[in-house]
Every structure is written in C-alpha cells, then in structure tokens.
Amino acid sequence: MAEDRQTEMRGAFDAAAADFTALGEHLWEPIGSATVAIAGLQPGDRVLDACCGTGASAIPAARVVGPSGHVDAVDLSGPMVDELRRRSGDLPQLHAHRSDVTAWTTGDYDVVQSALGIFFFPDMTAGTDHLIGLARPGGRVVFTIWRGDAMAAAGRRLGRAIAEATNTPPAPPRPPHLIDQVNQAGTFAAWLTERGLDDVDVTVHEHALTMTPEVAWLVIVGSGFRGGLEKVPADRRDAVREIYLASLLDDGEPELDATTLIGTGVSPRRRP
Numbered sequence: 001m002a003e004d005r006q007t008e009m010r011g012a013f014d015a016a017a018a019d020f021t022a023l024g025e026h027l028w029e030p031i032g033s034a035t036v037a038i039a040g041l042q043p044g045d046r047v048l049d050a051c052c053g054t055g056a057s058a059i060p061a062a063r064v065v066g067p068s069g070h071v072d073a074v075d076l077s078g079p080m081v082d083e084l085r086r087r088s089g090d091l092p093q094l095h096a097h098r099s100d101v102t103a104w105t106t107g108d109y110d111v112v113q114s115a116l117g118i119f120f121f122p123d124m125t126a127g128t129d130h131l132i133g134l135a136r137p138g139g140r141v142v143f144t145i146w147r148g149d150a151m152a153a154a155g156r157r158l159g160r161a162i163a164e165a166t167n168t169p170p171a172p173p174r175p176p177h178l179i180d181q182v183n184q185a186g187t188f189a190a191w192l193t194e195r196g197l198d199d200v201d202v203t204v205h206e207h208a209l210t211m212t213p214e215v216a217w218l219v220i221v222g223s224g225f226r227g228g229l230e231k232v233p234a235d236r237r238d239a240v241r242e243i244y245l246a247s248l249l250d251d252g253e254p255e256l257d258a259t260t261l262i263g264t265g266v267s268p269r270r271r272p
C-alpha cells in the first residue's frame, strides 16, 4: 500500500516537473530560500538537499556554499532532476541525482536539508531518522513542512471541481498520517527532539498566495495535486479547470495559506 502511494506520488511529480518550475517563483522559491537562510550554510560546506524537486532550496544552497562547497540534490522523480540540471548548469558544485533519498548512503554532511519532502516518505519517522544519520556529528539538519491546514483548501476545491466535472462522488479524505500530529510549531519541535537532535528550533514562515486564475491553476498542475487531476479522463480536464477557476472567482480570488514550519537541530556530537 505504501509502495502504491509512492508510485502515485512519483507519477504526480513526474507529470508536474515543468509547471512545478513555473509555480516556483510564487511558492517553492520563497520557501526554499527561507529554508536555506535558516540552515546557516557557510562557503565550502557539504550539503545534502533531500527531495530537491527542481532546486528551490538546492540552488540557493549551491550559491552560498560556492565553488569550494558541494551540494548533493536528490529526488525520486527523473523529470524533476532533469529540470534541476537544466536550471543549474552554472553551478558545478551542485550534483543532481535521481534516487530514493531514504536509501541514500553517502554521509558526513555539514548540513542535511529537506524542504517539503519528509511527509512523502512511506515511513516519515524512519526516513527522517535516516536523513539525520547522514549529517556529521555536530552537523545541522533542517526540515520544512506545511503548517496545519496550509495548502489544503486548494486540494478540497479541486476535489469538488473533479466531482462536479465527472459527475462522481467526492474522493474520500486521505487516511490519517503522522504529519497531522506534528504540523504545529510545538508538536514539530517535540517530534524533532524525539529524533535525538540537540538545539531544536522551529521557525514559522508565513506565506500566502493570491489565487489569480494563473497562480491558482499552477497550484494544481505544478504540485502534488497534479496526481488528482491525472486520474481524471483527459476529455474532462478542461471542465475541471473551468469549474475550479469559476469557484475561485465566486469567492473573490481568496488567498491560499502556504505557511511553513522550518525545523532545525544539531546532530549529536556523540551518538548514544
């Protein structure tokens, strides 16, 4: 079941890669830059960017560490990795890899960072523990997740549009997930502390998108929501788009909450 979900998630990001970049300036890049700012990177650092997508945090990280540094950027999706390579030709210190980062074995990084990725792991706790183990003792880890219900309103609106356009019942809500229990600053900090990290801190990064028609549709086709659309028969997708955009206009182009929590910690110098 977990493997089915991972295959579905990869398919969504494979299909989304080009639109993912287009959405970047509105969504992924401000969040990626905030993640890198909090990571406190130094020139010459060795960095693992896990779940790199098209490089919203990997590219600014590569700029900060400079030519004497090294960034391994790892993503499951081949099209996302191809897009990142296309965008980072001027950054030889950035090495993009198509791989499951929960099985990545290179370690001893000064910083391990992952923006909006860890909740996709089939086992979020085991995958995060694996990433923490890839930081050197005393190295920093930085994990960014959505706060609370952030972004969910767009998924609900898409679900209603799909149901209406295909004349089918709305899809059931997704099953409960660990992320539902750790998506506030306090609970996220407690969960990171349980992972054995020192000096845990969580920063709230407020962000909102004005849902103009262009941005609102990019939110669907340039993100994991793409997976829901891909299941709709091709000849009904235009109808989904029209219904989805009309409902936004009816609501006066509302803002979409895209606030994130950026959690940091230090890998213990001596492992227990």
Ligand SMILES: C[S@@+](CC[C@H](N)C(=O)[O-])C[C@H]1O[C@@H](n2cnc3c(N)ncnc32)[C@H](O)[C@@H]1O
Residues within 6 Å of the ligand: 010, 013, 028, 029, 031, 032, 050, 051, 052, 053, 054, 055, 056, 057, 074, 075, 076, 077, 080, 099, 100, 101, 102, 114, 115, 116, 117, 120, 121, 224
């Ligand atoms: C929401 S995107 C975020 C991408 C990027 N970090 C950003 O902030 O723009 C999540 C990414 O995680 C990747 N991903 C999910 N599980 C993964 C895994 N086990 N190994 C590597 N990449 C993974 C997906 O392919 C997707 O590109």
